[in-house]
Amino acid sequence: MRHGSSLILVTDPAYSRHDTGGGEHPEIPERLQVIRDAFDHSPFAQSIHILLPRPASRAELLSFHDEAWLFRFEEAVLSGRTYVDHPDNQVCYESYSIATLSAGAGLSGIDRIEQDAGQDIIFCLTRPPGHHAEANHPLGFCFFNNCVIAARYWQNRYGRNRVAVLDFDAHHGNGIQSALESEPDTCYISIHEHPSFSYPGTGWEEERGLGAGKGTVLNLPLPPGAGEEQVRRLLPKIRSFFEEMQPEALIIGAGFDAHVEDEMSGLAFSTPLYTELGRFIFELGRDFCSNRVLSILEGGYHLPRLGESAAAYIAGLLKDD
Amino acid sequence: MFIHYHMTPTPTTMHPEQTVAEAIELLACFPFRHIPLVDDEGVLQGIVSDRDLRSAKPSSVAQSSQRAMVESKVMQTRLSQIMSTNCRTLSAMATVDDALFLFEANAIGALPILDDERRLIGIFTIGDLLKAYKTMFGVGERGAAMISIVDDGDPRIMSKLIGIMEEKNVHCTRLLRKSATRRTKAMIYLRVNTYNTRAVQKAIEAAGYEIHVPYSAV
Numbered sequence: 001m002r003h004g005s006s007l008i009l010v011t012d013p014a015y016s017r018h019d020t021g022g023g024e025h026p027e028i029p030e031r032l033q034v035i036r037d038a039f040d041h042s043p044f045a046q047s048i049h050i051l052l053p054r055p056a057s058r059a060e061l062l063s064f065h066d067e068a069w070l071f072r073f074e075e076a077v078l079s080g081r082t083y084v085d086h087p088d089n090q091v092c093y094e095s096y097s098i099a100t101l102s103a104g105a106g107l108s109g110i111d112r113i114e115q116d117a118g119q120d121i122i123f124c125l126t127r128p129p130g131h132h133a134e135a136n137h138p139l140g141f142c143f144f145n146n147c148v149i150a151a152r153y154w155q156n157r158y159g160r161n162r163v164a165v166l167d168f169d170a171h172h173g174n175g176i177q178s179a180l181e182s183e184p185d186t187c188y189i190s191i192h193e194h195p196s197f198s199y200p201g202t203g204w205e206e207e208r209g210l211g212a213g214k215g216t217v218l219n220l221p222l223p224p225g226a227g228e229e230q231v232r233r234l235l236p237k238i239r240s241f242f243e244e245m246q247p248e249a250l251i252i253g254a255g256f257d258a259h260v261e262d263e264m265s266g267l268a269f270s271t272p273l274y275t276e277l278g279r280f281i282f283e284l285g286r287d288f289c290s291n292r293v294l295s296i297l298e299g300g301y302h303l304p305r306l307g308e309s310a311a312a313y314i315a316g317l318l319k320d321d
Numbered sequence: 322m323f324i325h326y327h328m329t330p331t332p333t334t335m336h337p338e339q340t341v342a343e344a345i346e347l348l349a350c351f352p353f354r355h356i357p358l359v360d361d362e363g364v365l366q367g368i369v370s371d372r373d374l375r376s377a378k379p380s381s382v383a384q385s386s387q388r389a390m391v392e393s394k395v396m397q398t399r400l401s402q403i404m405s406t407n408c409r410t411l412s413a414m415a416t417v418d419d420a421l422f423l424f425e426a427n428a429i430g431a432l433p434i435l436d437d438e439r440r441l442i443g444i445f446t447i448g449d450l451l452k453a454y455k456t457m458f459g460v461g462e463r464g465a466a467m468i469s470i471v472d473d474g475d476p477r478i479m480s481k482l483i484g485i486m487e488e489k490n491v492h493c494t495r496l497l498r499k500s501a502t503r504r505t506k507a508m509i510y511l512r513v514n515t516y517n518t519r520a521v522q523k524a525i526e527a528a529g530y531e532i533h534v535p536y537s538a539v
């Protein structure tokens with residue numbers, strides 16, 4: 001393990017109170033608990049520090065979302081609705097404020113990175129997830145786009161305009177792409193199951209960005225069944241994309257539902273593959289972004305494998321040469 | 322399915338007496354590649370494409386001394402002299418499928434759409450055809466996923482699948498049955514609007530059907 005690096009877990013007990021109604025809903029509070037348990041039983045257990053997040057302010061939420069969506073979301077939960085727009089997007093009375101706290105995790109994490117000059121590993125252990133959320137509506141269990149709000153904060157608060165978002169969740173982060181695809185400074189790289197088969201049906205390889213943002217989107221769809229071999233082939237492509245884009249800060253959409261045992265996707269990632277991804281991401285951060293790397297949890301629904309995969313990913317980030 | 326809903330209505334037109342130079346200028350300013358030519362009453366006379374205009378210009382191997390002269394002559398040429406007059410057309414009540422067959426059988430990229438008096442009311446391009454089928458099949462629709470089910474020949478499989486979707490409260494937007502070919506099994510494609518595709522798959526499997534996984538061992 002790299003000397004002197006701590007794992008800063010940005011997390012809050014309130015996250016477990018975002019109630020998705022039981023039944024067959026896979027985005028449940030236990031997701032965070034299994035990750036905590038796996039971390040506590042890992043070789044890096046002794047270097048974990050907890051950082052309590054602050055909620056994202058209204059202005060910070062509005063750096064991506066529409067005011068109308070904020071009103072609609074808040075009104076929906078306060079009036080006791082059980083879902084917003086689609087039964088996938090289950091909510092409870094507290095979900096709005098918990099979602100602002102989920103979006104805030106990235107911001108607290110960025111403050112920490114900027115203070116300690118990228119010395120530590122920052123992992124936002126948070127829910128609800130964010131990468132499907134659009135400016136004006138929720139999608140796929142996501143309400144506020146945590147990665148996009150963090151990217152905007154990095155730009156606005158610290159002037160780091162060249163932010164890259166790399167998303168290895170099994171599903172395409174449609175909301176991140178919508179937010180960033182038209183601008184030249186930011187970029188979005190997504191590894192996901194091919195949209196012909198998989199939710200949310202976006203993330204086509206042909207989409208490379210729009211207008212001034214042409215060339216800033218790198219969609220890397222994988223066929224069902226793809227695993228280590230296919231992922232390894234993508235890594236040099238991602239690296240040369242970084243060489244082209246020269247980002248100064250890196251946000252990771254860290255979803256673990258591509259695991260072979262996670263039934264929410266047809267992808268077949270192994271647990272050790274997440275260590276490889278962690279190592280690869282550490283190197284990207286070191287070589288391009290002065291270690292300014294922020295990881296935010298997205299999906300991952302197979303409870304035992306979720307904890308194990310997240311721990312494997314952190315082990316990769318912390319790995320010594 | 323009616324072409325009326327998928328065509329570009331009131332497209333930009335020119336008069337056959339206008340010149341090649343004017344047509345080249347028009348195409349340079351807009352993203353389309355075909356110009357329908359109509360008379361003063363709006364009746365279709367012909368169509369010119371960017372290809373027709375390119376091949377009207379002198380080839381680059383022409384002697385440079387003559388080239389300028391030939392070129393200026395071409396630029397003054399009336400579109401009536403280079404337009405395709407026997408172009409294929411469709412009526413507004415034709416279907417997207419009609420257009421598909423026409424595109425397949427003819428090397429053309431656009432179909433003028435005419436009313437009963439042969440007045441131009443729209444244009445339908447291959448791009449419009451792709452868009453029409455894309456919409457029809459829901460390709461790229463945000464928030465959807467596709468599930469393939471092996472068609473076991475059960476005569477009631479379609480209604481059973483829909484029943485499962487209703488019972489599970491899953492929003493389903495497309496249900497398509499396709500017979501076997503030499504290379505593929507008979508298959509049913511179901512486009513569902515939910516993240517939780519696994520729950521849908523499980524319900525279908527519980528009803529005794531086989532989910533087709535589009536790989537064996539990658």
Ligand SMILES: [Zn+2]
Pocket residue numbers: 169170171255257298299300
């Ligand atoms: Zn996911």
